[in-house]
Amino acid sequence: TAPLLDVRDLRVTFPTDDGLVHAVNGMDLQVRRGETVGIVGESGSGKTVTSQTLMGLLKETNARITGSIEFDGVDLVPLTETQMRPYRGRKIGMIFQDPLSAMHPFDKVGVQIAEAYRVHNSTSKKDARNHAIEMLRRVGIPDPVARYDNYPHEFSGGMRQRAMIAMALICEPELLIADEPTTALDVTVQAQILDLIASLQAETGSAVIFITHDLGVVAEVCERVVVMYGGQAIEEGDVRDIFFRTEHPYTKGLMASMPSMTDDAGRLTPIPGFPPSLIDLPHGCMFAERCPVAHLIQDGRCFTDRPALRVVGDGHRARCHLSGDEGRALVSLQGSMEV
Numbered sequence: 001t002a003p004l005l006d007v008r009d010l011r012v013t014f015p016t017d018d019g020l021v022h023a024v025n026g027m028d029l030q031v032r033r034g035e036t037v038g039i040v041g042e043s044g045s046g047k048t049v050t051s052q053t054l055m056g057l058l059k060e061t062n063a064r065i066t067g068s069i070e071f072d073g074v075d076l077v078p079l080t081e082t083q084m085r086p087y088r089g090r091k092i093g094m095i096f097q098d099p100l101s102a103m104h105p106f107d108k109v110g111v112q113i114a115e116a117y118r119v120h121n122s123t124s125k126k127d128a129r130n131h132a133i134e135m136l137r138r139v140g141i142p143d144p145v146a147r148y149d150n151y152p153h154e155f156s157g158g159m160r161q162r163a164m165i166a167m168a169l170i171c172e173p174e175l176l177i178a179d180e181p182t183t184a185l186d187v188t189v190q191a192q193i194l195d196l197i198a199s200l201q202a203e204t205g206s207a208v209i210f211i212t213h214d215l216g217v218v219a220e221v222c223e224r225v226v227v228m229y230g231g232q233a234i235e236e237g238d239v240r241d242i243f244f245r246t247e248h249p250y251t252k253g254l255m256a257s258m259p260s261m262t263d264d265a266g267r268l269t270p271i272p273g274f275p276p277s278l279i280d281l282p283h284g285c286m287f288a289e290r291c292p293v294a295h296l297i298q299d300g301r302c303f304t305d306r307p308a309l310r311v312v313g314d315g316h317r318a319r320c321h322l323s324g325d326e327g328r329a330l331v332s333l334q335g336s337m338e339v
């Protein structure tokens with residue numbers, strides 16, 4: 001069956017005083033109904049611009065967007081802001097790192113959730129209120145009738161995040177985009193929020209995209225993972241493939257940068273170097289300047305040719321000249337050691 005979301009060759013550029021920023025550079029992404037997909041990357045990898053583009057949040061900015069974002073068979077890229085409205089909130093919900101960015105500080109939490117329902121459903125205020133109270137109960141807010149009348153600042157950080165989840169899910173969207181939803185929370189509350197999203201997803205059958213820099217979150221909740229670098233997907237696969245059959249040198253570096261139980265100091269081992277300039281993109285591989293194995297290809301193609309996503313296993317692809325049968329053959333031809 002066709003995926004719920006099918007993103008092809010998405011490119012997003014922004015003019016700035018310093019030049020054109022190439023934030024997303026040929027992103028492909030497929031999400032099936034009910035599936036949980038993680039998009040992982042450092043800041044500047046293009047993951048947040050990708051999620052904002054999926055939600056149509058860049059429509060009235062000076063961003064230039066090309067490629068296609070097919071949602072349930074409809075390409076969202078050419079839609080105007082008005083045509084996008086039935087999708088945003090109703091069919092595609094979004095939760096952010098900071099609930100205060102999604103909520104008005106001077107409106108009651110319950111009223112904001114009820115209004116999110118009324119925008120997409122012709123119903124009475126009383127019915128919307130009842131729906132909002134029921135949703136507050138479902139996300140675990142104690143005494144939801146009394147809490148309906150609270151303002152956002154009267155909620156704790158974890159409660160605000162629950163309220164934002166209530167607001168995002170009240171219309172039962174087919175796709176929920178969660179952009180770093182637990183980053184600002186302490187570890188215990190993080191786990192509770194991840195459990196909450198997973199249980200609501202099981203109830204509603206919605207697909208979820210988790211945008212995160214946290215591989216721990218990915219391991220816990222995602223079925224499939226897309227790793228982004230330089231505005232492109234550089235590796236994608238089943239969560240087990242990404243963790244145990246890691247292919248791309250950048251993903252290997254990310255794995256090595258995770259705090260390890262076996263590392264006495266519990267230290268992060270950051271990947272040396274910096275992400276590529278998005279104004280002056282490299283001609284070859286986006287990761288070439290930081291890649292510890294670029295030298296294995298003696299013809300220097302890492303610095304001259306942009307690698308394509310190559311199939312390296314069932315549902316597993318990597319964007320590296322060294323990947324796949326062709327890449328391995330190239331290395332053995334050159335008599336280099338295994339990578």
Ligand code: SF4
Binds near residue numbers: 248319
């Ligand atoms: Fe490294 Fe070259 Fe592969 Fe890029 S294409 S990840 S530079 S080996």
